[in-house]
Amino acid sequence: MGNRELENINIGMIRPHLRDIPDLPLPDGYSMRLYRKGEGPLWTEIVRRAEPFLEIDDDRFDKEFGAHLDKLPDRCHFLLDPGGRAVGTTTAWFLDDYAGDGETYGLIHWVAIRPESQGRGLCKPMLTIVLTRLAHEYDKAALNTSSGRIPALKCYLDLGFVPYMSRERAVEGWSQVRSVLKHPVLEAMPELGA
Numbered sequence: 001m002g003n004r005e006l007e008n009i010n011i012g013m014i015r016p017h018l019r020d021i022p023d024l025p026l027p028d029g030y031s032m033r034l035y036r037k038g039e040g041p042l043w044t045e046i047v048r049r050a051e052p053f054l055e056i057d058d059d060r061f062d063k064e065f066g067a068h069l070d071k072l073p074d075r076c077h078f079l080l081d082p083g084g085r086a087v088g089t090t091t092a093w094f095l096d097d098y099a100g101d102g103e104t105y106g107l108i109h110w111v112a113i114r115p116e117s118q119g120r121g122l123c124k125p126m127l128t129i130v131l132t133r134l135a136h137e138y139d140k141a142a143l144n145t146s147s148g149r150i151p152a153l154k155c156y157l158d159l160g161f162v163p164y165m166s167r168e169r170a171v172e173g174w175s176q177v178r179s180v181l182k183h184p185v186l187e188a189m190p191e192l193g194a
């Protein structure tokens with residue numbers, strides 16, 4: 001984050017279509033598998049270990065997914081390391097009316113990789129698997145994130161997500177991202193400042 005303490009501002013992103021998902025294989029030995037009934041505690045443990053900003057309490061999983069537990073075995077993914085240990089997770093979720101257009105968006109929901117497995121280029125391959133799942137059902141995708149999550153934002157931008165600017169504090173949040181992350185998508189947005 002550089003030498004300034006920056007605020008972590010909530011921001012959103014949209015992928016206006018779900019075509020052209022790149023083919024990015026996981027490194028040798030890594031794989032993805034779907035959630036099995038009762039794996040809420042595993043999800044909680046991974047997300048808690050990874051999460052830099054939020055307190056992840058024991059009932060977070062139920063708050064997020066409890067109303068639709070039956071949907072998880074088809075949508076919640078775990079990333080496995082070469083030893084078969086679950087080191088990451090993300091979920092192909094959904095949200096009605098993300099952008100006030102009355103449409104249902106595929107939602108990339110809760111992306112996390114254990115700290116000891118970060119920085120190995122696992123995130124984008126993991127996300128392409130979930131984007132492909134979303135493409136089976138939705139025409140576009142969205143996600144909620146925050147301005148301090150630079151590795152995640154780099155991956156989302158590289159995978160075709162663009163800033164959703166019709167949101168409170170969007171210019172402020174994305175200007176902050178642009179001040180620390182040089183990315184062509186942000187460079188092409190003069191409204192974010194120098």
Ligand SMILES: CC(C)(COP(=O)(O)OP(=O)(O)OC[C@H]1O[C@@H](n2cnc3c(N)ncnc32)[C@H](O)[C@@H]1OP(=O)(O)O)[C@@H](O)C(=O)NCCC(=O)NCCS
Nearest residue numbers: 050111112113118119120121122123145149150151152154
């Ligand atoms: C988000 C998360 C899953 C990404 O996993 P990761 O292992 O850190 O990411 P990867 O190493 O696969 O990819 C990160 C990318 O960001 C880049 N990056 C990382 N830090 C960066 C920085 N300070 N400036 C510019 N780019 C940076 C990396 O170079 C890489 O891009 P590249 O593959 O094109 O070189 C992980 O960091 C995590 O769990 N974070 C905590 C939870 C979180 O914030 N989740 C997102 C919720 S919206």
